[in-house]
């Protein structure tokens with residue numbers, strides 16, 4: 769059975785449950801049945817952030833009809 773992560777809507781406790789099919793487990797803390805399954809995300813944590821943004825290519829010659837050249 770797959771192991772899923774849940775968060776309780778009532779007490780916001782995060783927990784893991786083995787679920788089968790469409791079964792919804794109960795909260796291990798408050799016993800509530802309003803659990804929201806968290807999406808299992810791949811390990812894509814970035815430490816420190818600072819992702820590299822794609823940079824726009826430098827402006828090049830666009831032709832005589834383009835106004836990107838001053839005085840053109």
Ligand SMILES: [Zn+2]
Pocket residue numbers: 776777778779780781795796797798799800
């Ligand atoms: Zn709960």
